Amino acid sequence: MSWTVLLLGAYGLFGTRIAQRLARQNGWRLLLAGRDASRAQALAVRCRADPDCLAELVPVLVDAHTAGFAALLQRERPQLVIHCAGPFQQQGYAIAQACLEAGAHYVDLADGRDYVLGFGPALDALARKYDRLAVTGASTVPGLSAAVVDQCRGEFSRLDGIDIGISPGNRTERGLATVAAILSYVGRPLPWREHARPVAVYGWQALQRHVYATPVGPRWLAACDVPDLALFEPRYGPLQHLRFRAGLELKHLHFGLWLLSWLVRAGLVRDLARHAPTLKRLSEWFARDGSEQGAMHVALSGVGNSGSAHERCWEIIARDGDGPQIPATAAVVVAIKLARGELAVRGALPCIGLFTLAECLRSLQPYAIETRLR
Structure with missing residues (x-):
């Protein structure tokens, strides 16, 4: 060929x-x-x-x-x-x-x-x-995330909620473009869906602790902006809730970015993405800490085909830096x-x-x- x-x-x-x-x-x-x-x-x-x-x-x-x-x-x-x-x-x-x-x-x-x-x-x-x-x-989004929802959608007579989260291992290589993309929405309003209505949350806020399967274990996650937040309601709705979070493995890096989100939200920092090279270099001081294990989950909730409440949580675990x-x-x-x-x-x-x-x-x-x- x-x-x-x-x-x-x-x-x-x-x-x-x-x-x-x-x-x-x-x-x-x-x-x-x-x-x-x-x-x-x-x-x-x-x-x-x-x-x-x-x-x-x-x-x-x-x-x-x-x-x-x-x-x-x-x-x-x-x-x-x-x-x-x-x-x-x-x-x-x-x-x-x-x-x-x-x-x-x-x-x-x-x-x-x-x-x-x-x-x-x-x-x-x-x-x-x-x-x-x-x-x-x-x-990963919306390509893989949509494929997961499409795979599991047939188990539900009514799909009410989609929660997605991603947490890479700290030792996994990170690109400058990825860092800049994340920083571009930290502290800025994002369109989640709660109780069947659109609501605004702020980038890298709305903290949640999610426990992944071993060897990843518990990770802190925070609100992120992705295409799924706009694409999934028309495709899979009407939905009661639609949320997306991501997180950093090391707590001090994760919560450090959370603190920066408040500076952006308060208007004290106008464009965090401009500082992507500096913040990436700072994060690399801790490059030997943590692990090479990362994970992603897609959690679905609603009513199953039997008429009772039904939930599914799909996870993908990456080891050895293959995330x-x-x-x-x-x-x-x-x-x-x-x-x-x-x-x-x-x-x-x-x-x-x-x-x-x-x-x-x-x-x-x-x-x-x-x-x-x-």
Whole structure:
């Protein structure tokens, strides 16, 4: 199978993992693109060292926000572009537009609620014009989280509530884009749903302690902004409640960010995301503390098919630092299904309903990752 994929932000936290996994596809040509030629070249060397590497790997120097990007698309003619260079909260849709106009399918890993919501209205007509698929949010949320709800939804005659939480291990690698994305909503109002009505909570507040299965155990979680908060009510509603939280393994880091959220909420700090490089460096002082074990849960509640109250809590546990493989999986699965001709849908849409939970977990089988339903 001849299939050319351009991977933007290829040597980043998630781009690296996507590149390593797609490099095992026979007959593929991967363009490993970014603004640092030496890092792109180093990634190509790492991928080629894998005995299962079958793809042709081409390091590419490009800034996707310049005219050189359009020239690259015209020269290389990729069938698919995967955009991993976040954060997406402040990005527009020019990159996706350029990809579609060049005849390429497009996938990104955006987790910014406003970005994901505006994606379809901005690009759907263009994607259909060129008979291409443009996907946003090909990550843990809403890609994996929606697949979990879709899998369990059939057990409920009425679904009333969805609670989602994520807590990575402290020793797990963290990317600057991910840190900046989190800081962008800390202390700012978020649209949760409580008692069948929309309510505002504030980023990194609404604290909760959740006990995961071993080896993760108890973790503190706090309110976060994700596309699910806007996408799940229309898809699964009407819902009594809809909540999303995330947390840091180390309590002093978690509650330190909670204190900063109050400074933002009080107006004493205007833009915490501007301080992402500094705060990331500070967090790395504690990089040897904690563990490499992370977890995610999706808890559903409502009325079961028997007519009685019913609850399900699905968990995924990542060990040995393999947690970042989870956000990388949706893009990998979508890319392979597109290449095989298994995705006939066209247009611009969030990453919901494009793969099953089983397909996602099958892609994760080589890693130290397990799931539980309780």
